[in-house]
Amino acid sequence: MMITTSIGTVLAVFLLILSLPEIIAGIGLLRHAAWARILALVLGVLHLFNIPFGTIAGIYTLWVLMDDRAAALFGVTRPVPATTSYDVTAP
DSSP states (O other), X not given: OHHHHHHHHHHHHHHHHHHHHHHXXXXXXXXXXXXXXXXXXXXXXXXXXXXXXXXHHHHHHHHHHTSHHHHHHTTOOOOOOOOOOOOOOOO
């Protein structure tokens, strides 16, 4: 009985350590922190390799957080493409 308890404890600690980045990202997303959006995007890309449920979660994460409205919500401004003006008047 003692070995089952210790294996369960080790497994629980291991799973907690694995889920710690997602917990940190989730807390940051709730607080609308810009760094949390980047962390969640990185974790979403890593989840793409975990077929099938991680792939679904990763695609949804990328779809939601790459949207312009989500970027604005987290205070990220998209760079405006520079326009070049040509002088059409000849000397």
